[in-house]
Amino acid sequence: MKEFLIKFQRYPLTWIVLVACLIALTISALSPYFLTVNNFTNLMKQVSIVAILAAGQSIVIISGGIDLSVGSVLALTAVTIGWLVQNGVSPEIATACGVAVGTFAGFINGIVIAKGKIPPFIATLGMLGIARGVALVITGGVSYQVLTPLFLFIGNGKLLGFPIPIYFVIVAYAATHFMLSRSRFGRHVYAIGGDEHVSRLEGINVDGRKIAIYALSGFFSAVAAVVMVGRLASTPPNVAFGIELQAIAAVIIGGISFAGGRGIVLTSFVGALIMAMITNGLNILGVSSFWQQVLIGIVIIAAVWVDNIKSARRR
């Protein structure tokens, strides 16, 4: 029993879920509109895109890297879908092509990082510009309408009373959690994040794993793009501008170590939820959106502070 308690106490989800509950209780104490089914549904829709991106970002950060290009890759995927649909391609095929393009962009990130030995920050910063630029080139800067049933369903449909994007989130997190905790690939992600040099010496195919990791992040960006197209019913090339920072913030707030090698993906969802709750809650309370940014900034710093305390205690 005592052992179970210690395990429970040390489990990465425990504390961050507690924090999330505390925030939810505080806001609902201040406003009766917060904890309503309607608002909850809204919140889930709002959080879905950042949450999906954060799942991919978690893998990258646990491996000791970072992916700044997720917002741009999302946009590139979205306009690929929009452009194809506009040109009479069926939405299903357009989606498949869009996801392939997004995954390919991530794959290129991986190649540049693993084979070109370019630091992830620089490589993905480059891709941030490239993917957004290509998105603008494809469209000439205009936004396409995507009013096909498939995307209307993804954006506005419900299944068992829950909006569709939630299912995307659930599948994304279940798959990632499973992969990280049960597969060889996942074990290698942690090993590389812990010590890349040792991983290499112990025969892990570090380059191959890195390429897979960034391709996966591209894939998650593409999946987020599908949800985004559903919600907007259009594909503006400037969509999701700056969203990469929210995704990274969600991962960090959740408690995954920025230094790599530690943490579990599920906390990133809670991190995304905390940010969404702060935004949503302060909106309900009528607090200026300027203050929301200040608060989220403070939360990010606080989260890293706590992480530092945790790692100091390990020593």
Added chain:
Amino acid sequence: MPTEKPLVKMESISKHFGGIQALTDVSVELFAGEVVGILGHNGAGKSTLIKILAGAEQADQGRVFIRGEEAEIQNPNDARRYGIETIYQELALCGNLDAPSNLFMGRETEKLGLLNKAFMRSETDTILRKLGIKIKSLDVEVESLSGGQRQSIAIGRAVYFEAKILIMDEPTAALGMEETKLVIDLIQELKKGGIGIFWISHDIHDIYAFTDRIAILKGGRNVVTCATQACSQDEIVSMIISGNPAPSLLVDQDAAAA
């Protein structure tokens, strides 16, 4: 000299990093059941030589033979296929992972495509027990273990995967006295089992007490290779410093030539 084929024969190995010539025409042999000490100053090329055998570096020139057959060692996995395991001075473990994860790193066992965690845990438990290694828990990050415990895990790894050729790069440098004794006892056991061991160390006493032969390098070249007991500790030290074979050895060689 035994007449059997050497377990390892590294022949005329050269390696440069940019403009720096790390190794020039270095040769060394290792037979089954012997410990060969590799000595030299920092920068003498010891670690580079051993990294080439371990697959962590590639030689520019020269050949490696394992049991008489020429071996292509391009990466650590190739080395492992030849039964070469390496124990590094810098304690080559991932601090953020537990003992079983480290023991099986890069060689995780799977069941139905998933990590077989229970199997890896129990195997780790068995091998550590067999070697008389005690660690406080198999489930904690190895970062929280002592240097000796971590080195023991690295040795456990080599034993578990049935190393035939063991490379120990200053295996006791980070250890206390008792832990060093543990490691040395382990090595004696392994030696009896017919494993060939390359031992790199700065500790002349350890080298003198536990190696059968020594190979001294200086400036990336062979100085001398001889039976450890053929010279005194002082002579070994002076050879490391001067880079010239001790006079007593030269006399022996002349005698052998004559």
